[in-house]
Amino acid sequence: VGEDGPGRQPEGRALTDAAAGEPAPAAPPGGVWRNFYGRRRGKTLRARRQALLEDALASRAIPGVDPQANPERRPLDVAALFPGAADLWLEIGFGGGEHLVATAAAHPRVGLIGCEPFVNGVAMCLAALEGRGLPGLRLHPGDARWLLDVLPEASLGRVFLLYPDPWPKRRHRDRRFVSDANLDLLARAMKPGAELRLATDVPDYMRHACAALRRRSDFTIVGGPSSDPWEGWPGTRYEAKALREGRAPAYLRAERGPGAGP
Ligand SMILES: C[S@@+](CC[C@H](N)C(=O)[O-])C[C@H]1O[C@@H](n2cnc3c(N)ncnc32)[C@H](O)[C@@H]1O
Numbered sequence: 001v002g003e004d005g006p007g008r009q010p011e012g013r014a015l016t017d018a019a020a021g022e023p024a025p026a027a028p029p030g031g032v033w034r035n036f037y038g039r040r041r042g043k044t045l046r047a048r049r050q051a052l053l054e055d056a057l058a059s060r061a062i063p064g065v066d067p068q069a070n071p072e073r074r075p076l077d078v079a080a081l082f083p084g085a086a087d088l089w090l091e092i093g094f095g096g097g098e099h100l101v102a103t104a105a106a107h108p109r110v111g112l113i114g115c116e117p118f119v120n121g122v123a124m125c126l127a128a129l130e131g132r133g134l135p136g137l138r139l140h141p142g143d144a145r146w147l148l149d150v151l152p153e154a155s156l157g158r159v160f161l162l163y164p165d166p167w168p169k170r171r172h173r174d175r176r177f178v179s180d181a182n183l184d185l186l187a188r189a190m191k192p193g194a195e196l197r198l199a200t201d202v203p204d205y206m207r208h209a210c211a212a213l214r215r216r217s218d219f220t221i222v223g224g225p226s227s228d229p230w231e232g233w234p235g236t237r238y239e240a241k242a243l244r245e246g247r248a249p250a251y252l253r254a255e256r257g258p259g260a261g262p
Contacts, residue, residue, distance in 0.1 A: 036143050037175045038165060042120040049123035056126045060139045062113065065147050075152045082111030085136060087157035090189075091115070092144040092164070092177065095237050097125025099162055102234035104137035110157075112137045115144035144177075148185040156190045158197065163238040166202040178209040180262070187218045190256040195222075197230065198252045201242035206250050217259025225250045 045053070062081060064070040078088060086109040094100040094114040104112050114137065116122050122141045129137070140147045164177040178198070186196065196219065200206050206225050213219045229235075229251055239249055 034143065034145055036117055037167075037172075038117060040117055040119060042118065045120060045123055049120075049127060052126040052130070053119065053123050056129070057122065057139065057141065060126070060129070060137065062138050062140050062147070065140050065150055066142060067146065070150060073149055076150050078111070078152055078155050081138060082136060085109065085111035087111070088113070088155055089158040089160070090144070090147070090151075090156050091160040091162070093161070094125060095121050095163075097121065097128055099160065099234055099236045100125060100137065101128045101132070101134070103160075104134045105132070106232060106234075108134070108136060110136060113140060113147065114138075115140040115142065115147055117142050145182065145185060148182075148189050151189040153188055154191045156186075156194055158195045159186060159190065160197050162197075162199045162236050163242070164198075164200065164205070166200070166205050168202065168204065173208070176205065176208065178205070178212050180212065180215075183212060183216060183219065184261070187216075187256060187261060192257045194256040196254045196256070198254070199229070199236075199239065199249055201239070201247040201249050203250070206252065209252065213254050216262045218261045219254045219256060220258070222253040222255055225252045227251075 062076065064074065064076060067073070082088060088111045089103070089107075091100050091103070091112070091114045094116045095118075097114060097116070100112065100114040104110075114125065116125070116139070119141065122139065125139065161177060165175070167173060167175045190196070198206075198209055200209070210221060210225065213221050227248060227250060229249070230253075242249060
């Protein structure tokens with residue numbers, strides 16, 4: 001990721017669904033429209049990875065998430081998707097899936113959903129999953145906001161937001177994933193006491209996130225930003241790059257509750 005956010009995109013150019021060559025989705029009832037500014041596609045995929053997207057994705061993907069597939073925004077049947085799961089966790093923007101796959105392997109009794117709109121990342125994750133089993137891991141190859149809409153209220157026990165696109169320019173701040181609107185979506189879908197875990201190597205993003213969380217009564221920051229990762233932390237691809245380039249990661253935990261919104 002470069003200075004302007006998703007580094008795979010040219011300077012300052014927003015690649016919306018339409019610009020990326022995707023059919024523009026119909027606005028769902030209520031008229032909510034969301035632009036996605038990251039990039040959906042990178043280098044041409046090798047045949048093997050393309051085949052994984054065509055075959056292996058079908059058994060991992062969660063049906064009924066996007067507004068075209070579920071215009072009424074019916075809530076997902078989480079119990080049917082994750083039979084017997086002890087809890088439900090979500091990773092937003094899993095990149096190549098390194099943390100996602102390691103987390104699924106370390107917590108086989110937890111249902112885990114990974115969201116990632118960048119198809120090359122989804123293909124990389126499917127390649128890492130080949131031969132691994134891990135039936136409790138499901139993917140949404142798209143924008144996490146559409147998934148958050150259709151998760152039942154108070155269904156998530158933990159949410160990972162690891163190295164969100166930084167969007168450092170002031171005029172792009174409203175593209176950051178940590179925003180009042182997205183914290184509303186998270187607050188609705190998270191259980192009381194559920195944990196939000198944020199990692200970033202961008203000090204201004206951490207300040208922005210802390211300020212946004214402190215303005216609300218429905219999240220409580222636990223401790224403060226720390227330079228120590230969480231126990232069992234497997235790292236991420238983006239983090240490894242940040243460390244190689246001399247940037248320092250910071251980690252933050254916030255709990256859902258006790259209040260009911262700002
Ligand atoms: C800087 S990368 C970090 C990837 C990975 N978490 C890591 O640490 O290696 C941020 C990722 O967030 C994804 N992303 C951006 N907006 C998103 C959204 N609304 N929903 C889901 N993922 C999103 C991007 O496609 C990108 O892959």
